Amino acid sequence: MNLTVEQLFHKMLREMGPQGWWPADSKWEIILGAILVQNTNWQNVTQSLQRLDTLTGFDPEAVSALSIETLQEAIRPSGFYRNKSRAITDVFRWLERHAFDLAAIRQAYQTSLRSELLTLFGIGNETADVLLLYVFDYPVFIADNYARKFLTRLGVAHADTYQSVKDLIRLPQNFSVLDAQEFHGLIDVFGKQHLTNDRSWQASFLHGAKLQL
Template identity: 45%
Template sequence: MELSLYELYQKMLTNMGPTHWWPADTKQQIIIEAILIQNTTEKNAVKASQLLYEKTHYNFKKIVKLKQETLEELVRPAGFMKNKAKAIKTLSKWYLEHKEDSLAIVKKYGPKLRKTLLSLHGVGPETADVLLTYIFDIPHFVSDKYARTLFTQLGVKNLTDYKSLYKQLNYLPEPFTYQDSQEFHGLIDEFGKKYFHPVEDFKKSFLAGDTLKLS
């Protein structure tokens, strides 16, 4: 069956139920974990996140006051500790400079917000889109590896890297809400964990035989 993007989302939601992603208590926790999850496993990111919580309770004022070496040790389980520690401190300072007010940030930067995020140390395209989706409540699409794998299985061509899908899909159209965009990202990642290890397991899924029409 050929599905529109919204039909795909609805079918996944019906079959899998809500995932309530991102599983965090505060936006500060999401910002930190969006950095920690880069190029590592969820298990390692969660371990580092827990260490940061125990030390700072995700309080950005406490985080920016930490010695760099201390922050690096807390981040160590997630790998790339120097780069991630610097990124977490940079984002923490930036968010504090804006009084940790996500709505005010959206009003200030408008359509330039993604470019602004990309200018911050350690924020690449995927992390920027995660932040737009979960911190700034904008219905963006996160073109991560699971999304590219899923769309490829559904017949979308030439999805070779993040940019290749971003060019085709970045802002989710109506009737998607920002809550839908958060849930859609969670559904795709949970689907990927279940059916893409190995990718041949997709044939056993409830989407086997479907195709996706992006345009």
């Protein structure tokens, strides 16, 4: 069974249903979650987000005003709290310089926004793409660890690094931002369910499928 990217997306959506990603109530919460989830699991992130919600209500000005000591203590459950606190501070001060106006930031940077995000401390390729997709509404493909494992199972060669997958995968031109968000959510949920070992993959509805690029 050969599938294009678009056919793969629609098959997954039919089989699994909408995932409604990213799991957050505001874009400020998404920004925090995208930084906190680096090198940890979502359960740990949830604890940190609950603490930040109590402290700030996810108000961006309140987040920006947190002392480094208070911020580090709040996000300690997510691990690497010194680097992550510095990243949060750097990102929110950058946002503050733009009056926390996400639409204006998108308009000001346009196609150079990804490069600008990568200049911020603690923002690498994956986090930059998460912010582009979920915060700034660009329909980009997130080549995270689940995506790389997923594509390898679908017979895609050289899907072993973030950049190699970014070079290989092009979302269909008719993909909306919501489609791109759903695709990311579907792949990650599929990965948790079916990419843990050979047996789980063989039992999945995509076993035997090949991605046609």
